[in-house]
Amino acid sequence: MSIPNSRVPLLLFISLMFFTSFPGLTLGAVVSLRSIEIFKTHEWLKATTTVYFLCKGENMTVLLDVKRPHAIYAFNGQESWQPLSNFSSKKCKRCGLYEEDSITLDDVFDEWEFCPSDFAAPDGEYIRFKEKEFNATFLCPECLSLAGVDEHDDGKGMHIAVVVLLSVLVSIILILGVVGAIKFWRKKLREQDRARLLKLFEDDDDIGDELGLGSAI
Ligand SMILES: *[C@@H]1O[C@H](CO)[C@@H](O)[C@H](O)[C@H]1NC(C)=O
Numbered sequence: 001m002s003i004p005n006s007r008v009p010l011l012l013f014i015s016l017m018f019f020t021s022f023p024g025l026t027l028g029a030v031v032s033l034r035s036i037e038i039f040k041t042h043e044w045l046k047a048t049t050t051v052y053f054l055c056k057g058e059n060m061t062v063l064l065d066v067k068r069p070h071a072i073y074a075f076n077g078q079e080s081w082q083p084l085s086n087f088s089s090k091k092c093k094r095c096g097l098y099e100e101d102s103i104t105l106d107d108v109f110d111e112w113e114f115c116p117s118d119f120a121a122p123d124g125e126y127i128r129f130k131e132k133e134f135n136a137t138f139l140c141p142e143c144l145s146l147a148g149v150d151e152h153d154d155g156k157g158m159h160i161a162v163v164v165l166l167s168v169l170v171s172i173i174l175i176l177g178v179v180g181a182i183k184f185w186r187k188k189l190r191e192q193d194r195a196r197l198l199k200l201f202e203d204d205d206d207i208g209d210e211l212g213l214g215s216a217i
């Protein structure tokens with residue numbers, strides 16, 4: 001039968017519709033550092049400093065080039081230590097910017113909740129500024145779609161989901177309708193053929209009767 005075969009492209013179509021409307025669900029979002037300026041160091045003994053970025057539960061990323069305060073360091077995102085981190089959902093991470101301390105515990109520039117929703121349209125840029133400490137610009141274009149997933153919880157998202165669902169349903173009904181119409185049409189043709197054949201046989205019988213009658217005379 002042709003029906004089971006026609007379900008395969010239908011399923012493909014539905015999953016395609018689903019993943020194109022919720023792209024954040026399928027891809028991880030990579031965060032890179034685009035620029036940073038530190039306004040002071042906490043280290044008294046050394047002329048230069050070692051600054052690193054760390055998210056809880058992940059490995060630290062040492063910002064090798066960042067050595068001096070009051071200099072803007074710009075990055076293109078392809079440096080050996082990039083990306084800084086990544087998000088696989090809209091959930092925030094606890095991250096911070098620290099300075100290695102040769103004697104005591106490492107110093108903290110800042111520690112904060114690092115969230116995909118902080119990255120703003122249109123490019124997915126996020127500027128974290130703390131007075132007298134630092135000014136850093138992070139970039140995560142994919143975070144926009146990740147953060148967009150929680151928009152689906154409110155009215156607009158629901159609206160899109162309903163439209164997608166409705167168009168899928170309408171497509172299914174349309175396809176089933178066409179398949180049904182073709183089947184009905186074929187059945188009708190077959191019935192017509194059979195009727196014509198039967199009529200032919202009946203005609204044959206009539207002819208036979210006539211012939212039989214004719215020969216008896
Ligand atoms: C941290 O780095 C070590 C060695 O480089 C690696 O074995 C480990 O899996 C890393 N941990 C995470 C959470 O990435």
Ligand SMILES: *[C@@H]1O[C@H](CO)[C@@H](O)[C@H](O)[C@H]1NC(C)=O
Nearest residue numbers: 028030058059083085086087
């Ligand atoms: C996401 O981050 C984890 C840990 O930092 C790393 O092991 C993994 O390879 C990263 N994935 C991507 C796609 O960058």
Ligand SMILES: *[C@@H]1O[C@H](CO)[C@@H](O)[C@H](O)[C@H]1NC(C)=O
Nearest residue numbers: 035036072127129135136137
């Ligand atoms: C922080 O850095 C960004 C990018 O370099 C810049 O546009 C912004 O004006 C800076 N903000 C402050 C308060 O210095």
